[in-house]
Amino acid sequence: MSLRADRQIAETPRLSVKSVQAYLTLVHPGTGCMGPAPVRRAGHVDAEVCVVALGAVRNVEWLADSGLAAGPRGIACDAGCRAFNMYGIVTDDVFVAGDVSRFPHPLFEYQLLSLEHWANAVAQAEVAAHNMVNPGPLRRPHLTVPTFWSSQFGLNIKSVGVPTFSDHVVIAQGSLKERRLAMVYGYRGRVTAAVTVNMAKSLDYYQHLIETAAPFPPAPGAADRPIEAEILIPSDVPDPRGLSHGPTVALTGHLPDRRLTVVRPG
Ligand SMILES: Cc1cc2nc3c(=O)[nH]c(=O)nc-3n(C[C@H](O)[C@H](O)[C@H](O)COP(=O)(O)OP(=O)(O)OC[C@H]3O[C@@H](n4cnc5c(N)ncnc54)[C@H](O)[C@@H]3O)c2cc1C
The missing domain is CATH 3.50.50.60 (FAD/NAD(P)-binding domain)
Known part of the structure; x- marks a missing residue:
């Protein structure tokens, strides 16, 4: 699919749900859906896939x-x-x-x-x-312990723990080919999260591993454990110890109890 989208949507860092809907209705009258369509402005972005991430910025x-x-x-x-x-x-x-x-x-x-x-x-x-x-x-x-579920393209996806709190991941059960698997995430040698695809029954077991800070990678046990379970894959998420956003306050002034100023990022 060659997706043509107005530069405005690509360059605008934040759009509310209402403004996304209004945008799609404007660009694709009748359907309100993303897809190839002529746009009024000359600028466009070609893309194979458009991922719209909603709800990540808090309204504070x-x-x-x-x-x-x-x-x-x-x-x-x-x-x-x-x-x-x-x-x-x-x-x-x-x-x-x-x-x-x-x-x-x-x-x-x-x-x-x-x-x-x-x-x-x-x-x-x-x-x-x-x-x-x-x-x-x-x-x-x-x-x-955080849990999350979703249903995408007919797949049942469930998560326990915090997958982004990890440095490595293994496919502990199943495989991509089978379209059912359990991925287990670890951080500094202990289990911190698991994500299952069409394999929700295993989730309680992995939650127990997270709660008990069990060693990562998890010990062999499952009958459908693939050979790949021995292969540690870097999870490639930002180091949880690193700063992920700028400060909202700065130290200023001299009085011990009045040294903070709120910083408003531009
Ligand atoms: C597109 C999308 C898909 C999602 N899918 C899943 C999923 O599959 N599974 C899952 O577990 N979670 C999912 N989530 C996340 C889930 O919706 C949120 O975690 C959940 O709604 C959080 O609830 P909340 O009450 O904290 O906040 P919200 O549900 O966001 O409620 C906050 C409310 O406060 C109102 N508000 C904001 N500012 C003010 C103000 N100044 N005065 C008065 N009211 C105000 C807002 O209008 C809103 O109604 C999804 C989120 C999005 C955006």
């Missing part, structure tokens, strides 16, 4: 002057869903949950996780609600 603009630790990846909070203020001090009366939160998880070295998973939003909201109405000692941490 309205919190710009709130004094909370809000940025493009969301609002940082503790494991009890209490938001941090911009000084990194935990608040006691502002709670966050779901996609907009960034929270530390002990299974993932306490790094702040930003997740876009429906199940995480539900589980974290329950913890936030519990902690809103319970005093300190009765508060609970949000420790759910």
Whole structure:
């Protein structure tokens, strides 16, 4: 397929769902779908596949002057869903949950996780609600192991753990050829995630490996373990220790308790 698309959509870093729909309706009247079609402007982009990534940037603009630790990846909070203020001090009366939160998880070295998973939003909201109405000692941490599901082109895809928190991956069961497989991800020698395609029954087993920080690659056991299970493939994701976005605050001034300024990226 030769896809012709207006330069505007390629060069605009953020489009809301409404503006994507409006764009497609404008360019492809009658169908509202992506596909080869004449465009009004002279500029175009040729592509085999168009991937539209929606929902990755959090709408935190309205919190710009709130004094909370809000940025493009969301609002940082503790494991009890209490938001941090911009000084990194935990608040006691502002709670966050779901996609907009960034929270530390002990299974993932306490790094702040930003997740876009429906199940995480539900589980974290329950913890936030519990902690809103319970005093300190009765508060609970949000420790759910992240899970995700999707159905794409007739394939059932499920994930447990955090696949991006990895340095290597192996195909532990099945194969691409069979169109059913289990991929297991590891980070520094322990299992951190698994993704199954048409093999959801195995997921509980891999969740147990993640929860117990089992060694990676996982030990042989499955009857349908392929020879490739011995081959470690670099997972090729950004090192989770690295910065993935710019700072939202900068150190300025001299007073010990008033040294931060909010930075607004251009
Ligand atoms: C295209 C797409 C496909 C997805 N597919 C899957 C999937 O297959 N499986 C899966 O597990 N997850 C999937 N997700 C992710 C899932 O939808 C989210 O993780 C989940 O909806 C998060 O719930 P939430 O309540 O945290 O946020 P949201 O569902 O985004 O709800 C936030 C709400 O707050 C509103 N809001 C924003 N700003 C303001 C404001 N200033 N004042 C008042 N209201 C405001 C928004 O309009 C929105 O209604 C998908 C997401 C997208 C975008």
